[in-house]
Amino acid sequence: MAAVNLKQLAKILNLSISTVSKALRDSHEIGDATKERVLAKAKEMDYTPNPFASGLRRNKSKTIAVVVPEVANNYFSLAINGIERIAQENDYHVLIYLTHEDIEKEKGIMKHLENKRVDGVLMSVTMNTSNQTHLSDFQQKGIPIVFFDRICHEIETAKITTDDYISGINATKHLIENNCKDIAFLSLGDEISIMQKRKSGYLEELHKNNMEVKPERVIKCGNDDEHNYALVKKLLTGKNKPDGIFASVEKLAITTYQVCRELNMNIPNDVKIICFSNLETASLLSPSLSTITQPAYNIGKTAAEVMFKYLDKNKTYIPNENIVLQSTLHIRESSQQIV
Amino acid sequence: MAAVNLKQLAKILNLSISTVSKALRDSHEIGDATKERVLAKAKEMDYTPNPFASGLRRNKSKTIAVVVPEVANNYFSLAINGIERIAQENDYHVLIYLTHEDIEKEKGIMKHLENKRVDGVLMSVTMNTSNQTHLSDFQQKGIPIVFFDRICHEIETAKITTDDYISGINATKHLIENNCKDIAFLSLGDEISIMQKRKSGYLEELHKNNMEVKPERVIKCGNDDEHNYALVKKLLTGKNKPDGIFASVEKLAITTYQVCRELNMNIPNDVKIICFSNLETASLLSPSLSTITQPAYNIGKTAAEVMFKYLDKNKTYIPNENIVLQSTLHIRESSQQIV
DNA sequence: TAAAATTACTACATCGTTTGCGTAAATAGT
DNA sequence: ACTATTTACGCAAACGATGTAGTAATTTTA
Numbered sequence A, B: 001m002a003a004v005n006l007k008q009l010a011k012i013l014n015l016s017i018s019t020v021s022k023a024l025r026d027s028h029e030i031g032d033a034t035k036e037r038v039l040a041k042a043k044e045m046d047y048t049p050n051p052f053a054s055g056l057r058r059n060k061s062k063t064i065a066v067v068v069p070e071v072a073n074n075y076f077s078l079a080i081n082g083i084e085r086i087a088q089e090n091d092y093h094v095l096i097y098l099t100h101e102d103i104e105k106e107k108g109i110m111k112h113l114e115n116k117r118v119d120g121v122l123m124s125v126t127m128n129t130s131n132q133t134h135l136s137d138f139q140q141k142g143i144p145i146v147f148f149d150r151i152c153h154e155i156e157t158a159k160i161t162t163d164d165y166i167s168g169i170n171a172t173k174h175l176i177e178n179n180c181k182d183i184a185f186l187s188l189g190d191e192i193s194i195m196q197k198r199k200s201g202y203l204e205e206l207h208k209n210n211m212e213v214k215p216e217r218v219i220k221c222g223n224d225d226e227h228n229y230a231l232v233k234k235l236l237t238g239k240n241k242p243d244g245i246f247a248s249v250e251k252l253a254i255t256t257y258q259v260c261r262e263l264n265m266n267i268p269n270d271v272k273i274i275c276f277s278n279l280e281t282a283s284l285l286s287p288s289l290s291t292i293t294q295p296a297y298n299i300g301k302t303a304a305e306v307m308f309k310y311l312d313k314n315k316t317y318i319p320n321e322n323i324v325l326q327s328t329l330h331i332r333e334s335s336q337q338i339v
Numbered sequence C: 001t002a003a004a005a006t007t008a009c010t011a012c013a014t015c016g017t018t019t020g021c022g023t024a025a026a027t028a029g030t
Numbered sequence D: 001a002c003t004a005t006t007t008a009c010g011c012a013a014a015c016g017a018t019g020t021a022g023t024a025a026t027t028t029t030a
Helices: A008-013 A017-024 A032-045 A050-056 A074-089 A103-113 A133-140 A164-177 A193-208 A225-237 A250-263 A296-312 B006-013 B018-024 B032-045 B051-058 B074-089 B103-113 B132-140 B163-176 B193-208 B225-235 B252-262 B295-312
Strands: A063-069 A091-100 A120-123 A144-147 A160-162 A182-188 A218-221 A244-247 A272-276 A290-293 A322-323 A328-331 B063-068 B093-098 B120-123 B147-148 B158-162 B183-188 B216-219 B244-247 B272-276 B290-293 B321-325 B328-331
Touching: A008 A017, A008 A032, A008 A144, A017 A032, A017 B018, A017 B132, A032 A272, A050 A133, A050 A144, A063 A103, A074 A091, A074 A296, A074 B093, A091 A103, A091 B074, A091 B193, A103 A133, A120 A296, A133 A144, A144 A296, A160 A164, A164 A182, A164 A193, A164 A244, A164 A272, A164 A328, A182 B006, A182 B193, A218 A225, A225 A250, A272 A322, A272 A328, A272 B132, A296 A322, A296 B051, B018 B032, B051 B193, B063 B244, B063 B295, B074 B093, B093 B103, B103 B132, B103 B158, B120 B295, B132 B147, B147 B295, B158 B295, B163 B183, B163 B193, B163 B244, B163 B272, B163 B328, B183 B193, B216 B225, B216 B321, B225 B252, B244 B252, B252 B272
Parallel strands: A063 A091, A063 A120, A120 A144, A144 A160, A160 A322, A182 A218, A182 A244, A244 A272, A272 A290, B063 B093, B063 B120, B120 B147, B147 B158, B158 B321, B183 B216, B183 B244, B244 B272, B272 B290
Antiparallel strands: A091 B093, A290 A328, B290 B328
16 A cells, blocks of 8 residues: 555665665665665565655656647647657656646746746747746746747747748748639737748738738737637628638638638638648548648657757756748648639 | 745744744744745745655645546547646646557556656546556555546546447437438447447447347457558448448547548448547538537546545545536538438 | 743754765775 | 775765744733
8 A cells, every 4th residue: 555665675675775775776886686686676565766755855856847828729739749758758757737828827837837846848838928038037947948839039948840931931822823812811819929920921922922911811810719700700701801811720720611601601612721730630621621730749749859858968958949840731622723 | 046945035034944834834823923024035035835845745746647548639638628727726737648548558657656746647548458457556555546438447436427328329329310220330449438338329229229230330440540441441341331330439430531532432321420529620521520529628627626526635535436427419411311 | 920821933853765975894906 | 914995885964845842932810
């Protein structure tokens, strides 16, 4: 029942606590015969070190935190998958925290993590994280952060992203090539870096094609699904409807599908759609959804690998580094001109 | 930079360490004036207790673990969402572990958790978890487990499930009412309880309608997507095809959609489909997918609530309790007779 | 008014590990 | 053979917070 500890092990083995401890950690100070005796007994008694005691003593938690806006989301859950894999390989534990896009919650979570509960934090910030003092304060405590996807430029550390600007260009170019004359961009807030990059790509490509850049074509959506629905419905209801929609995140594309269904609009005849998405059922939708798909699993995996690269060396300072992975464009029915 | 601790706070305040500690915990032994002075200074210095020190001393981790097969899955991510919400409300932290349906990984994870790293475990077992000695062993260590969805009958504790048997009956009945004469059941393994219940409902309803119960209509799928694809393809290729498919989990329905697409089979004309699923895009699929939808968020929430009910009382023993939540049937195009 | 009780604090042992230092005994070096 | 060095272990002090058992000083009670 009760977990066995070093003291009990030592008593049974007739050795001192420190000898047992050192033997278990394979110290050179301990003779081979003793080591084997200790190992065998430890296994027999099912000894595992108390993580709080060793955490306290060594000032290491063997734990990282993942702070993300949500988990019921294909992108983040895949990223977590990658992170968890690397963590297990490194014998680390993964704490998970959800901000639900709430900057106050994000601040509270970081506050909770300041006391060395974790050795490092992997995070994707809130759509509302414009002020980042809570993040630089956090770094000051000596706990490293690695950002993935939704990064914070101002914080010096490693950042894993995808080629959002290029993807923005490619998606827009694709819509233009399929005869779209008036493309709207559905943004998620406008604070965060990925939105700015995706939007830049969109604007740049419009510009390059001498298409008019109308500010009202950039729709600033948010975290409230009903409000987003209303925004998209309004966009598609007036007489000045766009003939193409570039959704910056998956859920806005889904909302658009739902709006089109209600308004009896045909995709892609009435409006063409492309979006950033990791939806596994994209090809089964009606019509199948064209996507820019980020390598979510690898993003998480890479972020974790970078973190462990520094944790292994006991470095709490991670210098600026931008790792950019490539997204892939999957053209399906929703964005294609029907010939 | 360095985190401030009790000793430093005490020195600055010219008080003893224990006085400061007690003041912070609002002990009656400390005078009001002193309390205020301490609180103010603690806030000013941004003091937060070291979780390892207090964890060690009080033998409490303020952490629970969630052990699930996967996270890139709508059901589990919603459940995690519910769990995390309740954990945050209770000032608890959430560790996450993925088994990837691997029983050996599950055993290893439980082994890792035995040493009081967590105060409790919420879990959904692997599809291969038939032998549960690693779980009863774990319980013996004095750490409570609460099961949700994929439960372990033999372990005495609280179990949160949905009315899978009834849902199995309803789904099957629905297919029969829509003229299916030969319904296949896609199972995920056959060890775990939910599969047995869903299958029982399926078999029972066939029986009630005097339909032949062919053993080869129960397809035992697994964790290998390609293998599942082959199994479903074989099922739908021969001359003795079923005209209805009841998929026990979401991913098997998606596989079935993909197979039908390859085989150029029309859903629901050639074969009707219904499945357990929390897919948010079910209604946008082509054709829209009929589902039995479990209240995943509430299942997670409930599991966490039950856990905290006992943790609050410092009870490590949770008596048997079966909490059954209701799933809802969403009839869409994939399962309906076209008139 | 002496004894009892309360108040407001401090000292210290403790949780389980880790690790620097000390020390006998065994081995090596000259 | 006598001093170095190495080997193999034990002692004890941390790590930071908690809580029991004190202890003066003050207040209450009989």
